[in-house]
Amino acid sequence: MLQVRNVSRVFGQKAAVDNISFDIDRPAFVGIIGRSGAGKSTFLRMMNRLTDASTGQIMVEGRDILALKGAAARAWQSNCAMIFQQFNLVPRMDVASNVLHGILNRRSTLQTLFNLWPRADILKALEILDRLGIAEQAPKRAEALSGGQQQRVAIARALMQDPRIILADEPIASLDPMNAQIVMDTLKRINVEDGRMVIANLHTLDTARRYCDRVIGMRDGRIVFDGTPEQLSTGVARDIYGADDSFNEAATSTSIPADTAPDRAWAERMLAN
Numbered sequence: 001m002l003q004v005r006n007v008s009r010v011f012g013q014k015a016a017v018d019n020i021s022f023d024i025d026r027p028a029f030v031g032i033i034g035r036s037g038a039g040k041s042t043f044l045r046m047m048n049r050l051t052d053a054s055t056g057q058i059m060v061e062g063r064d065i066l067a068l069k070g071a072a073a074r075a076w077q078s079n080c081a082m083i084f085q086q087f088n089l090v091p092r093m094d095v096a097s098n099v100l101h102g103i104l105n106r107r108s109t110l111q112t113l114f115n116l117w118p119r120a121d122i123l124k125a126l127e128i129l130d131r132l133g134i135a136e137q138a139p140k141r142a143e144a145l146s147g148g149q150q151q152r153v154a155i156a157r158a159l160m161q162d163p164r165i166i167l168a169d170e171p172i173a174s175l176d177p178m179n180a181q182i183v184m185d186t187l188k189r190i191n192v193e194d195g196r197m198v199i200a201n202l203h204t205l206d207t208a209r210r211y212c213d214r215v216i217g218m219r220d221g222r223i224v225f226d227g228t229p230e231q232l233s234t235g236v237a238r239d240i241y242g243a244d245d246s247f248n249e250a251a252t253s254t255s256i257p258a259d260t261a262p263d264r265a266w267a268e269r270m271l272a273n
């Protein structure tokens with residue numbers, strides 16, 4: 001599905017991402033972990049073409065998406081929607097319009113000017129909000145919602161684009177444990193039920209272990225771990241984070257209660273049904 005080949009991004013003298021390569025061959029839930037400055041955001045931003053790569057290729061269905069220009073690059077961006085730590089909604093705009101903004105680039109200037117949306121698009125937006133459990137929030141201003149609800153609106157906006165891949169840059173870093181769980185559950189559902197690949201930068205080990213099929217560990221721009229959550233031992237984590245023996249996993253925990261979060265066993269049951 002996706003082949004990352006020798007991708008680097010250099011800022012001045014420093015390689016933020018340093019010659020990384022890996023393949024993802026199915027619509028998996030992939031977590032990227034690493035300490036601050038490891039290069040996680042830069043990688044996601046290159047995938048979404050928000051940042052140019054210095055060298056390398058990212059091949060998707062035989063096309064190097066890093067080489068796409070103009071309309072082709074924009075089409076790729078709507079195929080791999082991105083969600084951010086700070087939600088990036090329009091605060092004073094109502095929730096439904098925020099969701100519809102996911103397809104803003106498909107509208108004419110005139111439609112945009114008069115805020116005209118085809119009925120089918122409005123119904124689709126409401127359907128997505130309903131699926132994510134926040135349909136009743138549709139008329140409210142985005143700024144009136146809790147952080148967890150706002151992140152679900154951002155996910156709804158991403159789904160409006162009907163993307164094959166969802167890139168999530170620290171999607172729960174601003175949320176309390178309960179809302180973090182709701183947002184991670186939502187991303188997992190989309191991954192399992194829709195078969196959309198999710199690549200999420202995560203700053204907590206327990207979340208990566210619980211929700212991901214595969215975890216990639218980055219340190220100083222390089223991949224230093226690529227394996228299953230089971231292989232992500234404390235020793236491996238210590239190495240990824242460049243920590244010493246005093247490394248304490250609890251310091252990277254979201255405190256999502258273990259007995260309530262849907263885990264990979266849950267996802268496997270869903271897939272089996």
Ligand SMILES: Nc1ncnc2c1ncn2[C@@H]1O[C@H](COP(=O)(O)OP(=O)(O)OP(=O)(O)O)[C@@H](O)[C@H]1O
Nearest residue numbers: 011015016017034035036037038039040041042043
């Ligand atoms: N636009 C930029 N100009 C200069 N340096 C940058 C730029 N963007 C990122 N960097 C540098 O690249 C390195 C990697 O940053 P990046 O944001 O990708 O790391 P990260 O792992 O996502 O960290 P965090 O978890 O703090 O977001 C850092 O040293 C950062 O300062």
